[in-house]
Amino acid sequence: MPFLGFLDTSKGLSGEVISSLIVMGIIMILSFIVAIQAHYHDPLKKPKGLLFLTEVGINFFDRLVSEMMGPKFKGFGGYIMAVAVYLFIAFIFGLTGLPSPVTNLAVPLSLALCTFILIHATSVKYTKFKYFKRYIEPIPVFLPVNLISMWAPLLSMSLRLFGNAISGWALMSIVYSALQNLSGMLFSWAQIGAWNQIFIAPFITPFLHAYFDLFSGLIQTTIFIFLTMINIGLEAPEEDTVNS
Amino acid sequence: MEWGYYLAAAIAMISVGCSAIGEGLVCCHAIDGMSRNPEMAGKLRTNMILGCALVETTAIYALLVAILCLFVH
Numbered sequence: 001m002p003f004l005g006f007l008d009t010s011k012g013l014s015g016e017v018i019s020s021l022i023v024m025g026i027i028m029i030l031s032f033i034v035a036i037q038a039h040y041h042d043p044l045k046k047p048k049g050l051l052f053l054t055e056v057g058i059n060f061f062d063r064l065v066s067e068m069m070g071p072k073f074k075g076f077g078g079y080i081m082a083v084a085v086y087l088f089i090a091f092i093f094g095l096t097g098l099p100s101p102v103t104n105l106a107v108p109l110s111l112a113l114c115t116f117i118l119i120h121a122t123s124v125k126y127t128k129f130k131y132f133k134r135y136i137e138p139i140p141v142f143l144p145v146n147l148i149s150m151w152a153p154l155l156s157m158s159l160r161l162f163g164n165a166i167s168g169w170a171l172m173s174i175v176y177s178a179l180q181n182l183s184g185m186l187f188s189w190a191q192i193g194a195w196n197q198i199f200i201a202p203f204i205t206p207f208l209h210a211y212f213d214l215f216s217g218l219i220q221t222t223i224f225i226f227l228t229m230i231n232i233g234l235e236a237p238e239e240d241t242v243n244s
Numbered sequence: 245m246e247w248g249y250y251l252a253a254a255i256a257m258i259s260v261g262c263s264a265i266g267e268g269l270v271c272c273h274a275i276d277g278m279s280r281n282p283e284m285a286g287k288l289r290t291n292m293i294l295g296c297a298l299v300e301t302t303a304i305y306a307l308l309v310a311i312l313c314l315f316v317h
Contacts, residue, residue: 156301163304170311223297 016104069233091217102165112158168212253310263303
């Protein structure tokens with residue numbers, strides 16, 4: 001059971017959590033490099049290399065956040081960019097052969113939990129004590145329904161990421177085992193034991209990896225940050241009601 | 245009773261077909277809009293991919309249910 005493994009603590013940390021820690025380490029080292037480069041960089045010269053990429057990324061996410069969520073959420077660019085970078089690297093981390101962090105339910109669940117807490121924190125920030133009114137709308141009879149539907153964003157966002165990652169993983173395992181058997185049948189004349197299973201898979205699976213890891217990872221990262229921005233942005237009041 | 249789990253997984257897969265119809269409708273109407281209003285094509289394409297991925301969620305839930313039926317018992 002690769003995807004419920006985080007419940008089993010008898011064997012220590014599961015592999016996906018360890019690769020999640022590795023991804024975090026990679027991002028941390030990259031951000032230290034960027035920070036050192038930015039510190040010693042002459043602001044009058046053109047940035048180059050990693051610093052340039054980071055500046056382009058920060059500009060892009062700041063513009064995206066101000067377009068999607070309005071000018072009230074200027075500080076959210078950092079969070080959105082951190083989530084996007086982490087998710088994309090976590091998705092393509094499966095290409096290294098280590099388990100991708102997203103194939104463990106703990107990782108998408110914690111990301112979705114961050115969004116969930118942010119949604120409610122934003123709601124409390126902008127509506128103060130009227131926050132509790134959202135549970136009895138439109139009439140108080142709807143209280144149990146609202147209490148259940150309150151968990152919908154958490155469930156749908158975590159399961160969307162997890163389902164995509166796990167379906168890619170399951171399909172890739174099926175394709176790999178089928179190609180191993182096919183290659184074993186075709187090259188059984190070579191008399192090299194189990195090594196005759198390795199010949200076909202390297203020519204077919206790269207395209208599937210490009211779809212299931214790169215494309216699917218990019219799309220799901222986009223979906224996740226878009227949904228995060230939309231859900232958080234919905235909690236803030238409209239622009240004209242603030243001014244009036 | 246082993247076959248019952250396989251039957252359950254097969255029934256869960258019906259929802260994937262319905263989700264495919266929905267995705268087709270999304271693409272169909274997005275391309276309608278693009279051909280009527282070509283200068284909006286970029287924005288429509290972004291929204292189309294977003295909508296497709298949202299529609300796909302239903303299929304992914306069904307796939308999860310099927311995987312759970314097959315492997316968790």
